[in-house]
Amino acid sequence: MSMANAVPSPATAVPDPAHIAIAGVSKTFRSRTGEVHALKDIHLDIRRGEFVSVLGPSGCGKSTLMMLVSGLVPASRGTITVGDKTIDRPNADVGIVFQQDVLLGWRSALQNVMMQAEIRKTDLEAARERARQLLKMVSLEGFEDAYPKELSGGMRQRVSICRALLHKPPLLLMDEPFGALDAMTRDQLQLDLMRLCADNEMTVFFITHSITEAVFLSDRVVVMSPRPGRIERILEIDLPRPRRLAMREDTKFTHYTRELTDIFRGLGVLREEEV
Amino acid sequence: MAAITEAGADARPKSPLRFLSAVSPAIWTLIALVIFWEIAVRVTKTPVFILPAPSRIAEVFAATWPRLMINAGLTLSEVLIGFSCAVAIGVPLAVLITYSRLAERCVYPLIVASQTIPKVAIAPLMLAWFGYGLTPKVVIVILLSFFPIVINAVVGLKSSTAEMLYLAQSMGASGWQTFWKFRLPQALPNIFAGLKLATVLSVIGAVVAEFIGADQGLGYLIVVAGASFDIARQFAAIIMISAIGMVFFAVIELAERIVVPWRDTNTIHAEA
Numbered sequence: 001m002s003m004a005n006a007v008p009s010p011a012t013a014v015p016d017p018a019h020i021a022i023a024g025v026s027k028t029f030r031s032r033t034g035e036v037h038a039l040k041d042i043h044l045d046i047r048r049g050e051f052v053s054v055l056g057p058s059g060c061g062k063s064t065l066m067m068l069v070s071g072l073v074p075a076s077r078g079t080i081t082v083g084d085k086t087i088d089r090p091n092a093d094v095g096i097v098f099q100q101d102v103l104l105g106w107r108s109a110l111q112n113v114m115m116q117a118e119i120r121k122t123d124l125e126a127a128r129e130r131a132r133q134l135l136k137m138v139s140l141e142g143f144e145d146a147y148p149k150e151l152s153g154g155m156r157q158r159v160s161i162c163r164a165l166l167h168k169p170p171l172l173l174m175d176e177p178f179g180a181l182d183a184m185t186r187d188q189l190q191l192d193l194m195r196l197c198a199d200n201e202m203t204v205f206f207i208t209h210s211i212t213e214a215v216f217l218s219d220r221v222v223v224m225s226p227r228p229g230r231i232e233r234i235l236e237i238d239l240p241r242p243r244r245l246a247m248r249e250d251t252k253f254t255h256y257t258r259e260l261t262d263i264f265r266g267l268g269v270l271r272e273e274e275v
Numbered sequence: 276m277a278a279i280t281e282a283g284a285d286a287r288p289k290s291p292l293r294f295l296s297a298v299s300p301a302i303w304t305l306i307a308l309v310i311f312w313e314i315a316v317r318v319t320k321t322p323v324f325i326l327p328a329p330s331r332i333a334e335v336f337a338a339t340w341p342r343l344m345i346n347a348g349l350t351l352s353e354v355l356i357g358f359s360c361a362v363a364i365g366v367p368l369a370v371l372i373t374y375s376r377l378a379e380r381c382v383y384p385l386i387v388a389s390q391t392i393p394k395v396a397i398a399p400l401m402l403a404w405f406g407y408g409l410t411p412k413v414v415i416v417i418l419l420s421f422f423p424i425v426i427n428a429v430v431g432l433k434s435s436t437a438e439m440l441y442l443a444q445s446m447g448a449s450g451w452q453t454f455w456k457f458r459l460p461q462a463l464p465n466i467f468a469g470l471k472l473a474t475v476l477s478v479i480g481a482v483v484a485e486f487i488g489a490d491q492g493l494g495y496l497i498v499v500a501g502a503s504f505d506i507a508r509q510f511a512a513i514i515m516i517s518a519i520g521m522v523f524f525a526v527i528e529l530a531e532r533i534v535v536p537w538r539d540t541n542t543i544h545a546e547a
């Protein structure tokens with residue numbers, strides 16, 4: 001069966017080597033109940049500054065793929081390189097938003113964000129200033145000193161987004177960061193995220209369940225299918241930037257969402273349910 | 276109005292002294308019990324050598340106050356030295372067990388198994404080895420209080436989730452930073468739970484050690500008073516022991532509230 005093979009980066013004016021190269025990567029978990037082939041033979045190249053979304057049903061290996069790219073979990077087979085580094089250990093040149101917020105209960109919102117600077121031993125004054133700005137950006141002004149237990153799930157996730165952005169990472173890995181948010185906050189944060197990416201030339205690996213979100217944000221959408229987790233299709237999203245909320249009603253946009261919906265219907269993931 | 280008062284009370288739980296107001300109903304209950312005791316003893320005319328009234332105990336307490344204080348000081352020093360040693364050995368050992376698979380497999384089962392040995396039963400042995408001075412008491416205090424400190428610290432240090440450690444790694448945290456900034460704060464509530472158990476056990480340890488072989492200390496006072504059926508004096512010493520235990524516990528509790536302010540599981544809702 002022909003895997004959706006590494007779609008070569010489209011010819012750009014300057015031939016930019018792949019920033020992230022995922023080559024023949026597989027991941028098998030061994031547990032008491034047997035082996036789980038979470039990922040099988042994944043090939044994916046991501047350019048510097050590219051925004052790539054990974055879309056797929058629950059359990060298809062999206063989080064696993066992100067963990068492999070971060071180096072926090074080793075691959076069973078294949079190689080991953082980021083820049084000129086082969087990823088065989090945790091890569092600290094990233095910002096990560098995990099699927100769970102992973103806030104530290106003994107630190108306030110601001111202190112949780114500041115952890116990033118404390119561990120990296122960067123200028124704390126400047127970092128605190130930036131942390132406050134980021135919290136303000138995600139509408140958490142006034143909650144700087146609140147402890148995680150005093151925050152809602154969506155608020156906690158927003159704190160963890162700020163933490164991932166504090167050190168201006170060249171590579172941002174986000175696992176369903178907007179999953180716990182209401183539609184309006186989500187729209188706002190999508191716009192903010194795209195602006196931040198443009199300003200800082202960040203490469204983003206973004207996991208989502210939402211087809212609209214994937215199309216709206218991405219340069220490319222990677223569609224995965226489960227058991228074993230593999231790449232089903234890679235869809236190039238050719239919409240101009242900066243993107244505007246109104247674009248979501250454009251025919252070109254709806255064309256993309258329809259195409260993705262059809263893919264999932266074809267995979268049997270969707271059985272006539274609106275996403 | 277009620278709502279406002281509630282909010283006012285809610286805003287305060289960070290105060291380390293709040294627990295004093297939390298125990299005040301218990302104090303009233305205690306006072307009621309003592310009054311009941313006094314009345315019951317008077318009404319039934321119970322002889323002093325069976326059960327003295329609280330007022331009688333108070334008299335004896337006042338009369339023997341200097342002697343009580345000197346002996347309490349000795350018992351307290353046994354408790355504090357033993358407890359400090361138990362912490363100084365227990366916490367680093369817990370760190371070792373957490374970080375070293377080898378240490379965990381070699382030492383941890385032994386520590387757990389050693390709990391089946393009744394410490395009181397080996398107290399005479401300590402006497403034989405260390406004589407009648409301070410040392411055997413301190414050793415017994417260590418033996419008793421060491422276990423909850425180690426076990427709880429290990430549980431706490433191991434309670435860091437995989438995600439938390441992933442987060443630390445993604446920030447490039449060193450092993451040292453991971454310990455100080457992630458594992459240790461995460462473990463503090465458990466560590467304090469162990470310390471609080473250890474305070475109680477260390478007082479028991481000191482008194483039991485004094486029962487078995489001592490010529491001073493509150494445990495010794497009880498033994499001497501018991502030999503002459505002086506129940507009131509025994510009560511006076513028991514009250515001193517309880518006071519030491521309670522104050523010690525309260526100090527640790529207070530320290531916990533200062534060091535682990537986030538522990539309070541009551542949800543505090545931010546006001547809109």
Ligand SMILES: Nc1ncnc2c1ncn2[C@@H]1O[C@H](COP(=O)(O)OP(=O)(O)OP(=O)(O)O)[C@@H](O)[C@H]1O
Binds near residue numbers: 031061064065
């Ligand atoms: N640590 C682990 N041990 C064993 N199996 C695992 C582990 N982590 C993930 N898996 C398995 O790998 C598969 C992919 O999991 P993964 O978390 O990557 O899915 P996902 O696409 O992120 O799903 P979701 O959208 O629900 O978050 C699942 O079948 C899961 O059971």
Ligand SMILES: [Mg+2]
Binds near residue numbers: 062063175
């Ligand atoms: Mg996931």
